[in-house]
Amino acid sequence: MNGSSIAAGALLAALIFTPPAGAAKKSYSEVGGTVFRDPGLALPGAKVEIFLEGTVKNKKLQETESNYRGEFLFRVPGVGSTYLVRASLKGFSPAEKEATVHSANEHVDVNLVLSPVKK
Numbered sequence: 640m641n642g643s644s645i646a647a648g649a650l651l652a653a654l655i656f657t658p659p660a661g662a663a664k665k666s667y668s669e670v671g672g673t674v675f676r677d678p679g680l681a682l683p684g685a686k687v688e689i690f691l692e693g694t695v696k697n698k699k700l701q702e703t704e705s706n707y708r709g710e711f712l713f714r715v716p717g718v719g720s721t722y723l724v725r726a727s728l729k730g731f732s733p734a735e736k737e738a739t740v741h742s743a744n745e746h747v748d749v750n751l752v753l754s755p756v757k758k
Contacts, residue, residue, distance in 0.1 A: 666743030671712035674705040674726045677754040681709030685728040685753065689713045692721045692737070717743025726751040 670689060676682040685705040690697040705711045705726070715722065720740050727733035731753035738747045 666717035667714050668717045668740045668743060668745040668747070669712055670715055670722055670724060670738045670740065670747045670749060671710065672724070672749035672751065673709045674711065674728075675709060675750065675752045676731065677752055679752075681705075682728065682731075682753055683707045683709055685709070685726045685731075685751075687711040687724065687726045687751075689715070689738075690723040690725070692723050697723055715740060717745065724749045724751065726753060728753060731755055 674682045674685040674687065683705055686702065687705055688702045689700050691700055700715070700722075701713050703711050703713070711726075713722075713724075717740065719742070722738045722740070723735055724738055725733060725735040732755075734751040734753050736749050736751060738749045740747055
């Protein structure tokens with residue numbers, strides 16, 4: 640490989656990985672945690688939803704399922720906002736908690752405990 644092809648490769652890489660002029664760099668935060676079942680064991684497979692509070696009918700932003708360790712994670716805009724996190728699973732009473740993101744690059748931890756439905 641000669642010097643001109645190395646320079647051309649470096650220029651191409653710079654063009655590909657450089658954001659366009661004027662492109663705003665977006666910052667994000669995370670809202671995540673664990674879903675537990677009463678009396679404190681991790682609960683995999685729960686539906687977890689996140690809503691933006693203060694909007695009409697609390698607009699649902701995202702939905703996921705808790706993993707095998709009961710964990711979940713949402714990536715949200717890094718601006719001051721309050722979210723409602725709700726978890727549900729058949730056979731359990733749903734649970735919800737508020738999570739407030741104050742600034743960019745913040746991680747807010749939310750743990751939810753679902754109790755079995757009494758028959």
